[in-house]
Amino acid sequence: MDSHPFSYRKPARIGAGLLSFAVVAAVAWPTTSFSAGQATFDGTWSVSVETKKGLCAAGHTYSVQIVDGVVNNIGSGDTLISGRVSDSGSITVTVVQGYKKAAGSGRLIDNAGSGRWSGHACSGSWRAARS
Numbered sequence: 001m002d003s004h005p006f007s008y009r010k011p012a013r014i015g016a017g018l019l020s021f022a023v024v025a026a027v028a029w030p031t032t033s034f035s036a037g038q039a040t041f042d043g044t045w046s047v048s049v050e051t052k053k054g055l056c057a058a059g060h061t062y063s064v065q066i067v068d069g070v071v072n073n074i075g076s077g078d079t080l081i082s083g084r085v086s087d088s089g090s091i092t093v094t095v096v097q098g099y100k101k102a103a104g105s106g107r108l109i110d111n112a113g114s115g116r117w118s119g120h121a122c123s124g125s126w127r128a129a130r131s
Helices: 014-028
Strands: 043-053 057-068 071-072 078-084 090-097 100-109 112-119 122-130
Touching: 014 071, 057 078, 090 112
Parallel strands: none
Antiparallel strands: 043 057, 043 122, 057 071, 071 078, 078 090, 090 100, 100 112, 112 122
């Protein structure tokens, strides 16, 4: 069994996952304005993701890089992570692995952060620490 949070323990309905992602993406779209100068949160971050509901694997850890408020994953794996951080630390991200997608939101404060994620019939929480 794969330990990636978007790997299934049992088969799930794809339509329900896509509907969940569409709802989350609409709700999680940032209402906070993002500017290009958020150097406050720049750096490398380690993000631990935990599944609380759904048929996804229990958890996974990602490395992400934030530069001028733009979030991107580090490495050449099959997972694409992108997002934005506001001056106040509000963060929104999208995670894509193959046809599976999830959206997350939360807050970064100083060298740590936390929030929630949802997508592809699963949901959970995340915690981050600046490396």
